[in-house]
Amino acid sequence: MTGPGVRAGHDADEFDVEEVLALVKDSRTGSSPAARAHTPASGAAHPGTTAPGHGHGHDRHRATPWPEARTVAARAGRRHTARRGPADVPLDTALGLVLAAPLTALTDLPSFDTSAMDGWAVAGPGPWTVREAGVLAGHAAPEPLADGEAVRIATGARIPPDTTAVLRSEHGRTDDAGRLHATRDLGHGQDIRPRGQECRSGEHLLPAGTLVTPAVLGLAAAAGYDTLTTVPRPRVDVLVLGDELLTEGLPHDGLIRDALGPLLPPWLRALGAEVGAVRRIGDDAKALRRAVTRSTADLVVTTGGTAAGPVDHVHPVLARIGAELLVDGVKVRPGHPMLLARIDEDRHLVGLPGNPLAAVSGLLTLAEPLLRALAGRPAAEPYGLPLAEAVHGHPYDTRLIPVVPRGGRAVPLHYNGPAMLRGVAMADALAVVPPGGARNGQETELLRLPWTGNGLGACFT
Secondary structure, eight states: OOSOSOOSSTTOOOOOHHHHHHHHHHGGGTOOTTTTOOOOOSSOOOTTEEOOOSOOOOOGGGSEEHHHHHHHHHHHHHHHHTTSOOEEEEGGGOTTOEESSOEEOSSOBSSSOEESSSEEEEOSSSSEEEOSSOBOTTOOOOOOOOTTEEEEEOTTOBOOTTOOEEEEGGGEEEOTTOEEEESSOOOTTTTEEOTTSSBOTTOEEEOTTOBOOHHHHHHHHHTTOSEEEEEOOOEEEEEEOOTTEESSSOOBTTBEEOSHHHHHHHHHHHTTOEEEEEEEOOSOHHHHHHHHHHOOSSEEEEESOOSSSTTOOHHHHHHHTTOEEEEEOEEEESOTTOEEEEEETTEEEEEEOSSHHHHHHHIIIIIHHHHHHHTTOOOOOOOEEEBSSOBOOOSSSEEEEEEEEETTEEEEOSOOSTTOOHHHHHOSEEEEEOTTOBOTTOEEEEEEOHHHHSSOTTOOO
């Protein structure tokens, strides 16, 4: 079976002695060798080869190294992005997108001289005679002031012509005759925001490639924008494979709950994608082929079916439709049999392993860099912490293990087998453990989970 339930032992291939020893050691971190079943590449091909058909077997030496796989995915996304035109979107739908053109001020900011404080606009030296009518924000231009005059003014209101300064409310007092006196020195132009203080019309405020944050939305609105020119949000369809999957209730009679159907759509949204169809295909090669060929999404994500079992249909389907395999197997555990294929010039497919944590590994290895490039986002700055304890490594492959930061160190979490989600459900990041393992205190690269890294991932929209 190939679906994404919580299954120990599926996607496994034969172990060599070194692999068995390494995995036995890993039982100390909360997972047995059976529960930490291998997910080896099913005959990994070099980038650029066409998809093979049946008989796709395990070949560790042809699998793509983990760092290179992420580079290939990002390169594929950049190539695709160059073919997608920008889109003008309303401000209220632009959060999390990337500017496709520089943000240029459409007006001076502020567009008129304005009061920075509540108080009085005064002209000339004091004391001042106070006019009865005040000046409020949003009202028409006030009458000019004569020397020795003052008028009540609100923050954001237009400054009357010939005003010398704004006297704050807490810095003025009136005498018995109603005349206004300053209780401290008052400088010329004090608490007046002059027109164009922040920017002039036509000035470049932000470059293309800027991530649209709430602050960017506010700046754009202040500068006169109703829409923003952005890189379109990448569209993703999800195809859940496996006859053994239940969508509700308890597992029974050899059937198990689908873990990836609920997990993938919000995770993909957190990566900046627009999720379209989420379809359950089962173990049906014809249905899989129809779904892949009919999808118009930028990216199709499949779950399971990437190995070489009797109902693993992803490779044969890709071969039949003439897809180009860019990555076929990655030297990473869990998630070894993940793949990336170019369906045509405008569409890609990421095949995730069926085991849940292995699928998460595939998301962060292939889908994340591809979607980041499709969305025009820059790569995050590398981030690492020393490990709080030693972590055993795979003899040949990178390992990704769930961790939480504690006291300036990354603490590995238990329950990190490929079929397990308990560890990653508590994690803030996945630690990148190089082949051979990492010692206690060794600085280790961390992959932030999307809702913990930049404050936008939690916007599951």
